[in-house]
Amino acid sequence: MSRISRLVVVGLGLIGGSVARGVKARGLAAEVVGVGRDPVRLERARGLRGADLVLLATPVGSLPGLVREAWPHLEPGAVLTDAGSVKGEVVAAAGACPARPETTFVGGHPLAGSEQSGFAASRPDLFEDSLTILTPTAAAPAEAVARVSALWLGLGSQVRLMSAEEHDRAVAAISHLPHLVAYALVGAAGEALPLAARGFQDTTRIAASDEVLWADIFRGNREALLAALETFGALLARWEALIRAGEWTALEAELARVRELREKLG
Amino acid sequence: MSRISRLVVVGLGLIGGSVARGVKARGLAAEVVGVGRDPVRLERARGLRGADLVLLATPVGSLPGLVREAWPHLEPGAVLTDAGSVKGEVVAAAGACPARPETTFVGGHPLAGSEQSGFAASRPDLFEDSLTILTPTAAAPAEAVARVSALWLGLGSQVRLMSAEEHDRAVAAISHLPHLVAYALVGAAGEALPLAARGFQDTTRIAASDEVLWADIFRGNREALLAALETFGALLARWEALIRAGEWTALEAELARVRELREKLG
Numbered sequence: 001m002s003r004i005s006r007l008v009v010v011g012l013g014l015i016g017g018s019v020a021r022g023v024k025a026r027g028l029a030a031e032v033v034g035v036g037r038d039p040v041r042l043e044r045a046r047g048l049r050g051a052d053l054v055l056l057a058t059p060v061g062s063l064p065g066l067v068r069e070a071w072p073h074l075e076p077g078a079v080l081t082d083a084g085s086v087k088g089e090v091v092a093a094a095g096a097c098p099a100r101p102e103t104t105f106v107g108g109h110p111l112a113g114s115e116q117s118g119f120a121a122s123r124p125d126l127f128e129d130s131l132t133i134l135t136p137t138a139a140a141p142a143e144a145v146a147r148v149s150a151l152w153l154g155l156g157s158q159v160r161l162m163s164a165e166e167h168d169r170a171v172a173a174i175s176h177l178p179h180l181v182a183y184a185l186v187g188a189a190g191e192a193l194p195l196a197a198r199g200f201q202d203t204t205r206i207a208a209s210d211e212v213l214w215a216d217i218f219r220g221n222r223e224a225l226l227a228a229l230e231t232f233g234a235l236l237a238r239w240e241a242l243i244r245a246g247e248w249t250a251l252e253a254e255l256a257r258v259r260e261l262r263e264k265l266g
Numbered sequence: 267m268s269r270i271s272r273l274v275v276v277g278l279g280l281i282g283g284s285v286a287r288g289v290k291a292r293g294l295a296a297e298v299v300g301v302g303r304d305p306v307r308l309e310r311a312r313g314l315r316g317a318d319l320v321l322l323a324t325p326v327g328s329l330p331g332l333v334r335e336a337w338p339h340l341e342p343g344a345v346l347t348d349a350g351s352v353k354g355e356v357v358a359a360a361g362a363c364p365a366r367p368e369t370t371f372v373g374g375h376p377l378a379g380s381e382q383s384g385f386a387a388s389r390p391d392l393f394e395d396s397l398t399i400l401t402p403t404a405a406a407p408a409e410a411v412a413r414v415s416a417l418w419l420g421l422g423s424q425v426r427l428m429s430a431e432e433h434d435r436a437v438a439a440i441s442h443l444p445h446l447v448a449y450a451l452v453g454a455a456g457e458a459l460p461l462a463a464r465g466f467q468d469t470t471r472i473a474a475s476d477e478v479l480w481a482d483i484f485r486g487n488r489e490a491l492l493a494a495l496e497t498f499g500a501l502l503a504r505w506e507a508l509i510r511a512g513e514w515t516a517l518e519a520e521l522a523r524v525r526e527l528r529e530k531l532g
Contacts, residue, residue: 211521255477
């Protein structure tokens with residue numbers, strides 16, 4: 001894998017900070033430049049000079065605007081990527097930018113993180129043994145995809161490619177819906193909350209996540225989240241009907257199937 | 267606190283095994299006898315001879331029958347207790363037994379455990395820093411409640427008293443509903459499941475729990491579980507409406523309130 005010459009990370013929160021620190025710790029790039037998410041435009045444009053890889057690691061809702069803003073300032077041959085939890089919007093925004101033959105956008109999403117946020121929570125090893133999903137369009141040159149892959153592989157992550165739509169459906173089910181549900185379990189617990197034991201704490205740990213980041217993610221992936229919520233609601237309604245009817249053997253059989261799936265995850 | 271002379275633990279799974287091991291390790295009783303959950307009746311009756319404290323640590327559905335079976339064989343002055351996750355049924359079964367002035371039942375529930383089950387998963391320190399709820403009726407003598415409290419306090423647990431009804435409502439919200447919901451999140455994830463990251467694994471860890479034990483708990487606490495499910499469903503439906511309507515500021519405000527509650531749990 002070719003080494004990165006100059007990596008610019010825009011946004012130094014949990015994800016951007018961890019990338020910058022991990023890249024430095026492992027020597028994955030000759031130079032790493034971190035740019036806060038609120039610099040003036042000119043500074044940002046100057047920061048992009050000479051960069052062969054630019055990673056946008058800012059909240060989901062800010063990404064389409066940042067892509068449009070950065071695009072004309074990218075060097076020929078540069079690859080622009082991001083680390084957002086929703087891919088449809090940002091990939092569409094990049095696709096709508098005026099074509100520049102030597103400039104490529106490759107969407108990305110490291111499935112790492114925690115209920116914490118901000119640079120103070122960043123860790124150079126955050127991506128070890130994690131999975132990063134890249135969502136290149138068919139038009140993306142293989143070498144652009146390889147450069148972004150090299151970044152995440154170098155940080156200890158596995159890399160998987162899929163379409164932005166497939167990504168957004170998947171994370172709705174395994175991340176966005178579970179966050180919404182965890183918030184709702186805490187909200188519905190009422191006066192019983194102080195009695196909560198370890199199981200409840202594990203189940204609802206993600207409900208300690210920053211609500212501004214998460215409302216933004218729910219907004220960005222609204223359609224897929226609503227679809228996942230419908231699937232979840234239908235399953236829960238079927239089990240509720242079994243409970244009302246006292247169909248314990250049927251319920252046990254359904255729970256057994258799910259328990260086996262869960263055990264495989266470790 | 268008075269030392270226990272002879273403690274009989276019926277059922278040597280995760281909870282019963284951990285109690286027996288913890289009591290031995292800490293010398294909380296002069297003698298500890300473990301009885302499997304499927305001995306013949308006579309053996310069980312003989313096992314109760316001389317016991318001043320008998321703990322039933324078998325599945326929820328088996329408890330009312332075991333209380334009725336053990337009751338006539340208890341020594342004068344003996345206290346019968348249990349460790350079941352649902353209290354209404356077993357407390358009612360004990361209340362319906364023929365009165366014996368020197369014999370007391372005190373319902374109990376250690377809020378400890380894990381997605382694992384069985385003696386192999388038992389640990390003498392399982393109850394350290396946990397909370398045990400006792401549900402004595404108004405008729406229970408203070409010294410009987412003190413003897414059961416002494417067991418759990420000795421094992422490192424805190425003890426709290428409440429009515430069986432209050433207990434069952436509380437655990438529906440903080441334990442039974444979260445289990446049902448965690449199973450449903452796994453069941454609804456479908457093909458996306460292999461992509462699950464740490465957050466999903468934490469949220470759904472309890473979905474690796476034994477479905478036979480849990481279907482039995484859902485059965486035992488059906489009414490409170492259905493009520494908790496209704497509260498949860500109404501909250502989720504309200505948030506779904508906010509998401510559909512694009513009311514992000516209102517959603518953020520609701521999530522913020524919940525996030526603050528969750529953060530207090532640690």
